[in-house]
Amino acid sequence: MTRLALPLVILGTALLSAQQATPPALVTTQEIADGLPRDGSRWVTFGGSYTNQRHSPLTQITPANVKGLVPQWTFQTGTLGNFETTPLLRDNILYVTGPQNVAWALDARTGRQIWRYRRELPSDLTACCGLVNRGFAMLGDKLFMVTLDAHLLALDMRTGNIVWDATLEQYKNGYASTIAPIVVKDKVIVGAAGGEFGIRGFIDAYEANTGKRAWRFYTIPAPGEPGNDTWAGDSWKTGGASVWVTGAYDPDLNLLYYGVGNPGPDYHSESRLGDNLYAASLVAIDADTGKLRWHYQFTPHDVHDWDATEVPILADLTISGQPRKVLMFANRNGFYYTLDRTNGRIIMAKPFVQTTWAKEIGKDGRPMTEPGHTPDETGEITCPDITGGTNFWPPTFDPSTRTFFVNAREACMTFYAWKPDYKAGERFTGGAGQRYTSTTMPVYGALRAIDPTTGERKWEFKYLRPSTAGLLTTASGLIFSGDNDGNLLALDSRNGTLLWRYQMGANLHGTSAITYMIDGRQHVLVPAGTTLTAWALPQ
Amino acid sequence: MTWRTFCVVAGWFIVASALTDAQTKNPLEGDQAAIRGGMGLFRARCADCHGMDAHGVRGPDITQVWASGRTDEGLFTTIKNGITGTEMPAQPRLFDHETWQILAYLRTLAASSRPEASRGDAESGKKIYQANCVSCHRVDGTGGRLGPDLSRIGAARSREVLELRIRGGVEGFLPGFEPVTLTPQTGTAIVGVKKNEDLFSVQIMDSRERIQGYDKSSLKELQNNPRSAMPAFGSNRISEKDLDDLIRYLQTLRGFDPAVIQ
Numbered sequence: 001m002t003r004l005a006l007p008l009v010i011l012g013t014a015l016l017s018a019q020q021a022t023p024p025a026l027v028t029t030q031e032i033a034d035g036l037p038r039d040g041s042r043w044v045t046f047g048g049s050y051t052n053q054r055h056s057p058l059t060q061i062t063p064a065n066v067k068g069l070v071p072q073w074t075f076q077t078g079t080l081g082n083f084e085t086t087p088l089l090r091d092n093i094l095y096v097t098g099p100q101n102v103a104w105a106l107d108a109r110t111g112r113q114i115w116r117y118r119r120e121l122p123s124d125l126t127a128c129c130g131l132v133n134r135g136f137a138m139l140g141d142k143l144f145m146v147t148l149d150a151h152l153l154a155l156d157m158r159t160g161n162i163v164w165d166a167t168l169e170q171y172k173n174g175y176a177s178t179i180a181p182i183v184v185k186d187k188v189i190v191g192a193a194g195g196e197f198g199i200r201g202f203i204d205a206y207e208a209n210t211g212k213r214a215w216r217f218y219t220i221p222a223p224g225e226p227g228n229d230t231w232a233g234d235s236w237k238t239g240g241a242s243v244w245v246t247g248a249y250d251p252d253l254n255l256l257y258y259g260v261g262n263p264g265p266d267y268h269s270e271s272r273l274g275d276n277l278y279a280a281s282l283v284a285i286d287a288d289t290g291k292l293r294w295h296y297q298f299t300p301h302d303v304h305d306w307d308a309t310e311v312p313i314l315a316d317l318t319i320s321g322q323p324r325k326v327l328m329f330a331n332r333n334g335f336y337y338t339l340d341r342t343n344g345r346i347i348m349a350k351p352f353v354q355t356t357w358a359k360e361i362g363k364d365g366r367p368m369t370e371p372g373h374t375p376d377e378t379g380e381i382t383c384p385d386i387t388g389g390t391n392f393w394p395p396t397f398d399p400s401t402r403t404f405f406v407n408a409r410e411a412c413m414t415f416y417a418w419k420p421d422y423k424a425g426e427r428f429t430g431g432a433g434q435r436y437t438s439t440t441m442p443v444y445g446a447l448r449a450i451d452p453t454t455g456e457r458k459w460e461f462k463y464l465r466p467s468t469a470g471l472l473t474t475a476s477g478l479i480f481s482g483d484n485d486g487n488l489l490a491l492d493s494r495n496g497t498l499l500w501r502y503q504m505g506a507n508l509h510g511t512s513a514i515t516y517m518i519d520g521r522q523h524v525l526v527p528a529g530t531t532l533t534a535w536a537l538p539q
Numbered sequence: 540m541t542w543r544t545f546c547v548v549a550g551w552f553i554v555a556s557a558l559t560d561a562q563t564k565n566p567l568e569g570d571q572a573a574i575r576g577g578m579g580l581f582r583a584r585c586a587d588c589h590g591m592d593a594h595g596v597r598g599p600d601i602t603q604v605w606a607s608g609r610t611d612e613g614l615f616t617t618i619k620n621g622i623t624g625t626e627m628p629a630q631p632r633l634f635d636h637e638t639w640q641i642l643a644y645l646r647t648l649a650a651s652s653r654p655e656a657s658r659g660d661a662e663s664g665k666k667i668y669q670a671n672c673v674s675c676h677r678v679d680g681t682g683g684r685l686g687p688d689l690s691r692i693g694a695a696r697s698r699e700v701l702e703l704r705i706r707g708g709v710e711g712f713l714p715g716f717e718p719v720t721l722t723p724q725t726g727t728a729i730v731g732v733k734k735n736e737d738l739f740s741v742q743i744m745d746s747r748e749r750i751q752g753y754d755k756s757s758l759k760e761l762q763n764n765p766r767s768a769m770p771a772f773g774s775n776r777i778s779e780k781d782l783d784d785l786i787r788y789l790q791t792l793r794g795f796d797p798a799v800i801q
Contacts, residue, residue: 080625126628196587266587379591386596416591420583423632432586433596464738485737501739 191243267431690794707771
């Protein structure tokens with residue numbers, strides 16, 4: 001060894017040691033609990049925070065300058081199918097799930113791919129409704145993603161390689177999973193889709209480090225458990241009640257809040273007489289044990305496929321002079337609800353679209369149903385339609401103005417029902433719908449701003465057709481939405497004035513924009529169709 | 540060979556022949572029992588996505604599949620195998636005869652793709668067509684573009700529907716053919732049919748068959764005309780015999796459809 005070589009070796013060893021001593025900072029539970037930081041440096045959980053408010057503190061882009069937004073880059077998936085995902089951002093890297101269980105890590109400055117993960121899916125997969133995925137969760141150096149064949153994967157954030165693979169249930173029996181997980185403490189919370197295939201739904205928690213299941217909460221009680229008597233005969237075994245949209249979490253109460261899907265078979269009432277708990281309900285579950293703390297059933301004995309799989313939003317509001325811990329929920333059944341999230345009691349409930357099946361919620365918390373809205377072989381017309389007054393696309397909440405925003409649908413449908421036969425792994429809906437239009441019931445959509453203390457509409461922005469876009473608000477007074485014709489829209493969140501638009505070429509189906517800071521510039525990232533596009537003001 | 544054996548063998552040949560022919564033709568088409576069975580199967584397995592009337596809900600409208608040139612054999616394969624990468628599932632547990640039953644029923648929801656019992660003179664009908672229809676409609680690359688292309692209309696619509704449409708007994712219009720009048724901020728009104736529209740723009744084909752897009756902010760008014768541009772041809776304009784001839788002509792058409800892989 002020469003006299004020069006020895007110092008080089010020492011220097012190299014020192015550099016290597018230094019690199020090994022300072023690995024990339026791990027994602028902590030604290031930063032997930034902290035939600036969206038003021039510096040805009042991260043978006044590390046589905047709804048921005050456990051509250052699902054999707055309200056960013058960033059103010060660089062304002063109603064006054066939003067017209068100046070220019071695209072920074074566009075990423076194309078190169079896969080079949082469309083985004084329904086919420087991307088996550090950490091350390092200037094975007095982690096994105098796509099259709100067909102493909103996922104990417106992208107450089108948020110340039111949109112350039114760092115790694116790509118693709119899962120081989122079985123050829124006999126029958127997942128309903130769309131081969132989609134709604135996003136990652138993250139903790140430590142791992143990403144968590146569910147799969148269409150009903151697995152939960154942990155991927156290495158730096159490589160996209162699988163760390164562990166847990167089976168939720170057998171896809172051949174109709175189970176699938178599309179939900180964005182969330183991480184609570186050391187657990188990953190997920191649910192199963194398959195409400196149209198006669199599954200028995202559940203919410204699961206898995207140890208983030210090992211993939212070992214920590215607990216399971218079945219959304220349909222077994223015999224002997226409270227609520228099983230709300231299912232006639234053995235109908236509980238195939239009652240659906242899937243969980244495919246991400247819930248919220250209150251760290252102080254240590255409660256998870258998840259909306260539960262429709263009972264199955266979807267339309268045929270006599271196949272499952274009873275209220276059918278906890279289908280079409282909101283369940284509050286202890287995050288450590290998976291035990292049910294309370295529930296509220298929005299649509300007892302639903303026969304219109306009105307999953308309660310909309311995104312719940314948490315906030316602390318002063319109502320009638322009293323501080324209240326509330327949960328806000330715009331339901332597929334056409335009603336908007338403000339619930340007390342400590343006990344599930346209704347504070348306020350009111351239709352936010354035309355509803356013909358019920359006009360109001362009674363004092364006992366049950367909808368006061370109108371006659372003639374049980375589907376049969378001859379068909380019955382009900383509003384809202386099967387897709388509902390809204391659906392899984394995320395709403396948003398601006399705490400500064402105490403306003404809940406939702407993309408609402410005005411549509412009706414003729415519902416039919418007949419007795420179905422159950423065969424494991426096959427569709428089990430017992431009916432069908434047919435679009436219904438008339439001059440008195442026109443089909444359209446609207447972005448609606450709702451006061452959660454009264455249910456009153458503050459303003460609306462009408463679309464030609466119902467929109468399926470999720471929403472994002474910012475502290476500067478902006479709301480980002482989209483119509484179903486592919487227009488990305490920015491509006492003034494105080495009054496609904498349209499400020500800026502861009503034709504994306506595809507609608508934001510079930511996706512929302514997210515926003516963050518890169519090198520001192522606020523970016524707005526928009527998944528639409530097969531593209532991700534980042535926007536910012538000119539440098 | 541006994542008579543009984545002969546019958547079995549002959550029966551087998553008949554079935555085998557039907558199955559061979561099934562490569563292009565549904566052996567159960569028109570069979571009332573099969574149609575009834577197919578209705579139940581369709582409602583149980585297909586209607587949730589494609590709608591009770593097959594006009595589409597979550598899944599696409601499938602009433603025009605034959606009109607677009609799909610064959611019985613191709614549709615049979617699609618139902619059995621599904622479409623990889625889409626929500627259309629395979630139906631591995633569906634028996635072949637059940638698949639044919641579904642197609643037999645679907646055929647009753649879709650329009651007839653074959654000429655019904657011959658009635659009328661196609662040659663005469665062609666002349667009536669050229670005198671009354673060609674300025675707005677197109678057949679095999681000739682004619683106007685303001686109305687729908689009729690090159691395969693006889694395969695897409697039943698005689699009854701064609702008759703109703705020609706006589707003016709059907710309200711409404713196909714998407715892409717909604718009559719519209721645009722009034723610019725300055726200049727004269729533009730009449731045409733609407734090809735597309737969103738909140739901010741509208742795309743039309745004007746009466747001179749120019750396809751154009753307009754920013755709505757540049758328009759004083761956009762008026763959707765509630766009635767189809769298709770005039771009603773009553774018996775004073777087209778006699779019963781001429782109507783038979785015209786429909787017979789339309790039923791003979793089997794134009795090229797680029798949507799169909801040849």
